[in-house]
Amino acid sequence: MTTRTPRTSARRDQLTAIAAGLFARDGYHNVTVGDIAAAAGLSGPAIYRHFPGKQAILAEVVRSGFDEMARVVAADLAGTSDPAERLRRTYRDLAAFVIRRPEFGVMWRREYRHLAPDDAAELAKRMGQASDAAVAELRLLRPELEPADAELVSWAAMSVMGSISDHRVRLPRAAFEELLAGIAMDVAAVEFGEVEEDDRPDEPATGDRKELILAAAARLFWDRGYHEVTLDEIGAAAGIAGPSVYSHFAGKAELLRTITERIGERLRRDLADSAAAMAAGAARESVVASAAEPHQSAAAAEPAAAHDTAALAALTALTDLATRYVTTVLTSRDLVAAYFTEGHNLPDRDRAETRRFQRAYAAHWAALLASTDPAASAEEIRIRVLAAFAVVNDTARTRRLLERPGLAARLRGLMLAVLLTPVGRARDVNRR
Numbered sequence: 549m550t551t552r553t554p555r556t557s558a559r560r561d562q563l564t565a566i567a568a569g570l571f572a573r574d575g576y577h578n579v580t581v582g583d584i585a586a587a588a589g590l591s592g593p594a595i596y597r598h599f600p601g602k603q604a605i606l607a608e609v610v611r612s613g614f615d616e617m618a619r620v621v622a623a624d625l626a627g628t629s630d631p632a633e634r635l636r637r638t639y640r641d642l643a644a645f646v647i648r649r650p651e652f653g654v655m656w657r658r659e660y661r662h663l664a665p666d667d668a669a670e671l672a673k674r675m676g677q678a679s680d681a682a683v684a685e686l687r688l689l690r691p692e693l694e695p696a697d698a699e700l701v702s703w704a705a706m707s708v709m710g711s712i713s714d715h716r717v718r719l720p721r722a723a724f725e726e727l728l729a730g731i732a733m734d735v736a737a738v739e740f741g742e743v744e745e746d747d748r749p750d751e752p753a754t755g756d757r758k759e760l761i762l763a764a765a766a767r768l769f770w771d772r773g774y775h776e777v778t779l780d781e782i783g784a785a786a787g788i789a790g791p792s793v794y795s796h797f798a799g800k801a802e803l804l805r806t807i808t809e810r811i812g813e814r815l816r817r818d819l820a821d822s823a824a825a826m827a828a829g830a831a832r833e834s835v836v837a838s839a840a841e842p843h844q845s846a847a848a849a850e851p852a853a854a855h856d857t858a859a860l861a862a863l864t865a866l867t868d869l870a871t872r873y874v875t876t877v878l879t880s881r882d883l884v885a886a887y888f889t890e891g892h893n894l895p896d897r898d899r900a901e902t903r904r905f906q907r908a909y910a911a912h913w914a915a916l917l918a919s920t921d922p923a924a925s926a927e928e929i930r931i932r933v934l935a936a937f938a939v940v941n942d943t944a945r946t947r948r949l950l951e952r953p954g955l956a957a958r959l960r961g962l963m964l965a966v967l968l969t970p971v972g973r974a975r976d977v978n979r980r
Contacts, residue, residue: 560598560608563588567602568609572651572713575892576606576659577775606659607667613652614674617645621681631688635736636729638685639705643728646709647721653713657942658889661773682706686736696952697740703949704939704962705732711938717930727928731935734969740958758796761786762810763882765803770885770945774804774893804890808902811887814880815909818872826865862919863968869913870963874940874956881944888941910934917967936966 566587570579581602582592599605620641628634646653656675660668683702687693693701708731718724764785768777779800780790797803877884891902913933918924939962943949952958 556598561612563595563598564605564608564612567605568649568651568655571606571609571659572654576602576662577773578892581605603662603664603667606655607663607671610652610655610660610663610671611667611674613645613649613655614671614678616649617642617652617678620645631685635685635689636733638682639709639729639732639736640725642706642709643725643732644721646712646728647724650713653710657710657713657945661771661776679703679706689736697958700943700949700952700958701736701738701962703943703946704738704966705735707938707942708732708735708935708966710942711935712931714938715930715934717927717934719927719931727931728935731932731966731969735939735962735965738961738965740954740961757786757788761788761793761796762803762806765800766807766882766886769804769807769890770882774800774890801895804886804894805898807883807886808891808894808898811876811880811883812902812905814876815873815905818869818876819909819912822865822868822872825868826861859920862916866913866916866920866967867960867964869916870936870960870967871956873937874959874963877940877944878950878956878959881950884941885945889945910937913967920968932967936963939963939966 563584567579567584570583570587579602581595584602584605585592585595595605599608621638624637624641625634628637660671663671679699679702682705683695683698686702686705687695687698690698709728712728719727761782765777765782768782768785777800778790779793782800782803783790783793786793793803797806891899894902910930910933913936914926914929917929917933918926940959943955943959949955
């Protein structure tokens with residue numbers, strides 16, 4: 549066993565940090581031990597004096613993140629008994645952690661599948677403990693919440709934190725911590741109302757062979773990672789021989805590209821349908837307004853009325869889009885999961901095109917949100933939009949959360965809590 553000295557510990561920490569950045573940027577399977585060594589200014593064999601292999605480095609990346617997160621939260625909660633203050637401190641500390649370590653969210657969401665079985669079991673247990681602790685803090689503040697709702701709300705607040713791993717939008721550190729902690733507190737305060745019926749939309753059934761292959765590939769990519777899945781396994785999951793996949797797709801790369809195109813098509817259709825519905829609604833309101841008081845002179849009130857009308861229209865559009873987004877994600881869970889976890893494995897041209905669409909899609913939501921609060925900064929608005937997406941996407945990838953009756957309405961409520969609480973307002977999350 550290698551003797552741990554301050555020098556070897558520092559080198560391990562350096563290699564862990566370098567590997568985390570490379571795994572987050574390029575994906576675990578696209579990074580070699582040699583890449584990590586080169587980035588550290590070492591030879592490849594020198595890595596093995598500190599780690600037995602790449603899987604061990606990945607485990608250390610995740611383990612060190614849990615260690616740091618547990619230390620900072622435990623230290624700040626010591627001696628604090630007020631439930632609201634405890635929850636604020638928890639979210640503030642988690643926000644500070646993810647801002648320092650944004651790659652941790654990528655590791656847990658995307659790369660945990662590549663851990664060795666023993667490490668995966670250990671770290672899954674630690675994630676469960678962290679989740680249970682966060683739920684316990686929430687229930688101290690809101691004991692009226694049913695356990696299932698408390699878990700869903702707590703996971704949504706955690707998704708707000710983890711969402712910063714999905715983008716590069718940043719604010720000054722103190723403002724960023726305040727914003728993330730404030731959004732999480734807004735999520736923690738959400739009221740679902742009476743939603744007991746099972747409103748989860750069903751994924752469309754299909755007997756089409758091509759669609760069955762695509763669904764099987766998406767599910768396997770999500771479960772095990774793109775590089776770990778063979779065409780024979782995809783064929784078997786779809787009920788055909790592996791070589792028969794070639795009758796429909798040129799290979800795994802085309803399957804992954806088709807998955808991303810399919811989700812992109814559905815999201816574009818949501819935008820178009822929402823815009824058409826809003827245009828029809830605006831036309832009806834215009835006719836009603838014109839017939840109401842045609843003699844009234846409203847010149848003095850026009851600017852304020854125009855702003856109020858635009859803000860109301862944007863609010864309605866956001867609510868409609870949230871409903872559509874939740875439906876799309878819940879009816880395409882495997883496709884969406886593969887879309888968000890395996891996109892870095894697309895060829896460069898397809899990856900660039902996918903990212904351009906994702907930016908444009910988020911920009912549409914951001915423009916609507918900006919109309920509801922023109923004083924908000926572009927950075928804060930984009931952070932909220934991407935956090936709202938993460939709340940839904942993460943829930944769809946967490947299977948035990950999917951069984952909750954009324955899930956679709958709850959997810960829409962959580963999205964709107966992230967989006968529509970005041971943006972750009974000075975807020976001190978350390979004060980009651």
